[in-house]
Amino acid sequence: MFELVGFDADDTLWRSQDYFDDAQARFEAIVGHYVDLADAQLHDRTLATERRNIRLFGYGVKGMVLSMIETAVAITDARISASDIHRLVVLGKEILQHPVELVPGIRAAVEAVAEHHPLVLITKGDLFHQEAKVRASGLSELFHRIEIVSEKDPPTYARVLNECGVAASAFVMVGNSLRSDIAPVLTLGGYGVHVPYHLTWALEAEADLGEDVTRMCTVSEPVNIAAAIRGFVR
């Protein structure tokens, strides 16, 4: 029996990437008034700015908006109007206020796992926004502990497991991101249940699973999570 089961939040418990992709489309529409989007390689340049800024901004909506503003100013040779820049700020505020929409079937899936294991929610990103979403989700009482972290890498998982007094070999992580939810836990000797989401941010798509794929499995629907956890041979 596993002693602890971890759940990711964004795009595992509730919709998230949809809002970011929608923001990116609206960003492109705004900048498209100034430049030819294909010529400007807007998508690649936005991603490059985000990648460069993440070591300063971390993950989350506010950093995304600041990176969008920086990209828009550069790509338009500073021709973009103040009103259009303000629309980017408003776009960020709208994401921060969007209602939390649970992934279909996830409440029952989490409850099924909670019957047999203590649960920890491990999510990365902006502390303030993540706390607001946890509160709005109505799921927080199912979790023994909630960890909002700045990066989901092996040292972070090791710290959380250490604080919980659980060995990695007795831990399984459930999430949509191979890079953030599965690979680092496999590295530590733990287990992973991958539940792909229909959208993936480009910076989350890069994962090296190494040789440990026997300790992970992929399920297509939340309803199959509990059975996947039972199915691991430890």
Add this chain to the structure above:
Amino acid sequence: MFELVGFDADDTLWRSQDYFDDAQARFEAIVGHYVDLADAQLHDRTLATERRNIRLFGYGVKGMVLSMIETAVAITDARISASDIHRLVVLGKEILQHPVELVPGIRAAVEAVAEHHPLVLITKGDLFHQEAKVRASGLSELFHRIEIVSEKDPPTYARVLNECGVAASAFVMVGNSLRSDIAPVLTLGGYGVHVPYHLTWALEAEADLGEDVTRMCTVSEPVNIAAAIRGFVR
């Protein structure tokens, strides 16, 4: 004997408000090219925008920059140039990269308290930036536990004390902000050592200490913190 001593971080362990005040002065210089600052009541309007946005952005540099951009666009009737808006983003990036400068005497003061009590660092703001500052400070090994929280109110302190298994009456908090470090701990029945900093953000200056002032004291220098803690009669 107190079972746990908490320390605030910004403006208690290291300089912080100086950078924000400097950013505000540079912000005013930029906007001053477009409007008469006194007529525009820039300072009051910036503060009003920050106060309105804090429920969405939380505390920290990224939210400050977004509020500055919003204020600048409004106050200039969208006449501010994209280049000048980009200077506000750069200004934020500079704060996020500033070196951590310890308050003079604070390392020795923390070490003196650590000889007799386990310590917890309790700081609010942006998770990513606070973690970076804790790492850069060289003080993290003195703390048993580090808590980065989104708001320093009585429920937050109650949660931290509960997780540490310590009663409020066995806890003393050391910090520069009456509103965030002292008042909420007094409310819970704990103790406070107020170490004023030479600068205070307007939104931190509002505090209601109630009737509990017998459980707090004010010291002018870090060197006096340990003695202040010893001096409380429980």
